Amino acid sequence: MKPAALAFLISLLLAALPGPTRAAGALEPALRSFASAQAAGLPGKATLDLPRVPESPRITACKQWQIFLPERARFWGQVSLGARCSDGPSQSLYIQARVRIDGVAVVAARHIPSGQLLGADDLTSLEADLGSYPPDLILDPASARGRISRAAIAPGRPILKSLLRQENVIEAGQSVRIELVDGSLSVSNEGVAIGSAAPGQAVRVKLESGRIITGLATEDGRVDVRP
Helix, strand or coil, X not given: CCHHHHHHHHHHHHHHCXXXXXXXXXXXXXXXXXXXXXXXXXXXXXXXXXXXXXXXXXXXXXXXXXXXXXCCCCCCEEEEEEEEEEECCCCEEEEXXXXXXXXXXXXXXXXXXXXXXCCHHHEEEEEEEHHHCCCCECCCHHHCCCEEECCCECCCCECEHHHEEECCCECCCCEEEEEXXXXXXXXXXXXXXXXXXXXXXXXXXXXXXXXXXXXEECCCCCEEECC
16 A cells, blocks of 8 residues: 555544543533632632543533532632532532642741740741642731740741730739720729730639629730620
């Protein structure tokens, strides 16, 4: 057989073979579109790593998919994306995917012992895949400075909100001023704090009469009580 004829025969055989499968139909584009919208609020460049999209005639028959995140889930790291068919056979499925976020994380510049007040020298920045860290990762060093470590943090480890607490403005046994505000009525009193508290935390206070009330610690060390 002549080379030209052989080439023509091969082209016919290739044309007869099934083309690249598109069994997933509209599902993968819907997932990509959802990821693009979610990425707008992330602190870096986000990439959705999808596994092989499920293939079946039923999935292909759906012309439009509604993609969603389960309640309280975040578009961060390992995620489970829900897909519900809104134009075609009634069906729902979940697809496990991974969100990679290329950005800058705040990490420990050196060993940070438990109970240490963090300063600028304790922190440094690192380019990383933020999606591999917990969602409560701190991204701005200013948000960590002046906080106290709840546990020891090794050098290079990410600084997480859950690892830090604010410095107490009220200590147990301290005399504090209590302010009760109810509309236009404002009443002040003095008492002794039963526990310690950082700004915004609840603290119990014992009044001179022996009565114990609970309020919120303020930035300036007062206790704010609301009716």
